[in-house]
Amino acid sequence: MTWSGKSPRRKEDDRLIRGKGLFTDDEQAPGMLHLYILRSPYAHARILNVDVSAAEALPGVACTLTGREIEALCDPYMQLGPEPAASIRDLPMAVDKVVFQGEPVAAVAAESPAIAMDAGQLIDVDYEMLDSVMTVDQALDDKIILHDAAGSNKVWHDVYEYGDVDKAFEEAAHVVKIERLHFHRYSSTPLETNACVAEWTRQDTVEFLCNNSFPGFAQQLLAPGLRVRIDQLHIRTYDVGGSFGNKIWNYVYMALAALASRKAGGRRVKWSEVRTENLLASGHGNERTFLDTEVALDKDGVLTAIRSRHLDDCGAYTRYEPLGCVIWSQVLPATYKIRNLRIEFTQAVTNKCPAVPNRGYSRMQHIWFMERVIDICAHELDIPADEMRLKNYIRDFPYETPNGCIYDSGNYPAMLDKAKDLIGWDAWQTRQADARAEGRFVGIGIGTTLDSGTNNFGQAQIINPNLPFSGNSEVANIKLDMEGHVVVSLGTAPSGQGHETATAQVVADELGLDPDMVYVRPGFDTAWNTFVGHSGTYASQFAVTGLSAVHGACQKLKAEMRRLAAFMLEAAEEDLDFGVGDEGPELRV
Incomplete structure (x- = not known):
């Protein structure tokens, strides 16, 4: 039986409808702090002073962050464009002036979301309004x-x-x-807004549970911004309630949560965006x-x-x-x-x-x-x-x-x-x-569209010849363990598209199995999954690069299994068939 092209029950749904999913805001832990971000009400204004003393005095507040502190702890994010755009200083929080309504100007980490929000309202920011550029x-x-x-x-x-x-x-x-x-x-308005849980450990590693949809790119910006090596970042996702591209850039807020954790002595810090923030300032x-x-x-x-x-x-x-x-x-x-x-x-x-x-x-x-x-x-x-x-x-x-x-x-x-x-x-x-x-106007319109599947980053050199990006790549890992379980991990960082289901269908076809026999690890984990700098979900590319990586991994596994089985069964490799036996996946003559 061929599984590709069929519509089986989604593998993801079993855990989701049973309440076993793990979205970032589901994460709870004793002693976890909650981050509130104070945002500018102005589109363009100088910041004359930020007074956090009242916020810090509120019981339950662990720490505050200001732009001056962020400037001392962070380097500006890498810019993709050539000069003069390459000189733009982009930090996770405004320092001397704000340049859009909703830009972070201060943050509070506290024992509960309510305390953090109350403390945020006690921060006094003195602005000098500037004329805005609106077109x-x-x-x-x-x-x-x-x-x-x-x-x-x-x-x-x-x-x-x-x-x-x-x-x-x-x-x-x-x-x-x-x-x-x-x-x-x-x-775009994903059902789940941006969120992350960050912990700056005593070993100077930074642990993230988040819903970023392009972790391969995020770590390339986060690491130098936080002045750490890429291998010091541990980025993990699990269930993600949609992205539509927006969540590619929530690394800005991941940095703020990490720095709050660092200042709070390594306590875990959760930031979960509310819908008004998402609409105002999340891309x-x-x-x-x-x-x-x-x-x-x-x-x-x-x-x-x-x-x-x-x-x-x-x-x-x-x-x-x-x-x-x-x-x-x-x-x-x-x-x-x-x-x-x-x-x-x-x-x-x-x-x-x-x-x-x-x-x-x-x-x-x-x-x-x-x-x-x-x-x-x-x-x-x-x-x-x-x-x-x-x-x-x-x-x-x-x-x-x-x-x-x-x-x-x-x-x-x-x-x-x-x-x-x-x-x-x-x-x-x-x-x-x-x-x-009858005097009524009814319009009838036609729209014809097409879209590219996947993305060649070589085109980035058209806008900046000095950029190191080129091509595209994706990785998948598949293993058959001693008990006959087929386990797949993806580099694609799914965000609700059903990657586990589609992957199981491809693997099942290749190995002659039922999709229920294929376990696809949920989410993404830089400590577990194989991945590259291009890894993530964007540009409608999963079916092109993600499943191609899965298929390639299957081909390699099949070749190794054939070689071993041919030796054990004393048969020619071309005489072996993949299928299911009493003990699970098997090769037989």
């Missing part, structure tokens, strides 16, 4: 500078140009001009403005060229940026066969919550732009929206985009036909006409 256009004027060390609000700028754009416009039968489009910032999706767009089309309405200026607002810090300045180009032409494009791309910081990876990171903004271009051109040329797409869809696969990306497969016209059939497109056209006759 990317305003940011690029550089009249108000967010980060003095950088000297400019511009983070990154370059031009992506492919094909012969000028010639396409010279030969165009139609040119459509679109002055301005704007994609608003947004935020938004990039806001993007599209200016001076011009579209060249032939007489039949086929797009032949686009030239446009794109301005990206990444918020107050470049915590995963400017990677978004290149990641969008994985889907440069979207689902359309256009070959000539010139995109001038600029990113700047503003006094808003930092932008971090959110579902469809950077690509969704560009796909939306291309869909708006298609619809506006269809309207200008009086071509129905569905026909406009059929004229422009890519039809031959595999397809190499103008910038060298490969679309391996697809059938966009068939997908559109199926979608129209499912919603009753023709009937809705009639209803729309009837509604307008």
